[in-house]
Amino acid sequence: MSIKNKMIITKRVEIKENISKMESLEEIHKEEYLRLKDKLKTLTTDDIYNKIETAKILNTINQKKLYILDGYKNFYSFLAGFKIAKSQAYKYIKIxxxxxxxxxxxxFIASNGIEKTIKQLESSNIIKKSNQNPIKPLRFQLKRQDSYDFYKSNAKFTGFLLDKLFSDEKEMIKKIMKEYKALKG
Structure with a gap:
């Protein structure tokens, strides 16, 4: 008999064996998930306590002006040396x-986190709310360099112009939109 004609007989697997293997695989995944979830809880708890400790340290250094001992002229320079964002440091100090x-x-900080704590302090008027505009900046590209130069040098006017057009001249915007759509396609 040649090698070509030999048949390989494989063992047939019973359904019960497959089910038990699937169940054991599922149990392994579940155990891994529970282990990872516990580790994540520990890490996030440790992280919030590290942030609280960082907040205490930054507040002390800022209040006592200890950054001067290291040759920094101001607190902001000190923060830059440690690669700590200014906004983050001031949030910690507010807390x-x-x-x-x-x-x-x-x-409260440990159970709710930094951001919720800041919101709580702002809502109770203990700290001033951020002056940062909650509306995200608009980005678009212009076709002509001269229009770009004009709008770039008059950014606040450009914002005012667009708001004014939107609130008072909606018909003109609709007319220009129709013209744009006709050109586009």
């Missing part, structure tokens, strides 16, 4: 001042 005033406690 510590809220704790010092007795408005919030560290348990």
């Amino acid at each position: 510590v001042s809220g704790v010092e005033k007795g408005i919030i406690d560290y348990n």
Whole structure:
């Protein structure tokens, strides 16, 4: 008999064996998920306590002006040396001042997080709300360099112009939109 004509007989697998293998695989995945979830909880808890400790340290350094001992002229220069964002540092300082005033406690921060704590302090008018505009900036590209130069040098006017056109001249916008769509296609 040649090698070509030999048949290989494979063992037939019973359905019960497949089911038990699938169940054991599912159990392995479930155990892995639970282990990873516990690790994530530990890490996030540790992270929030690290942030609280960082907040205390930054507040002390800022209040006592200890950054001068290292040759920094201001707190912002100190933050840049440690690659800490200025907005992040000031959020931390606001939180510590809220704790010092007795408005919030560290348990509240640990259970709710930094952002929710800041929102709580802002809503209770303890700290000033950010002056940052909540509307995201608009980005678009112009076709001509001269129009780009004009609008770039008059950015606030451009914002005013677009708001004014939208609120008072909607018919003109519709007319221009029709013209644009006709040119486009």
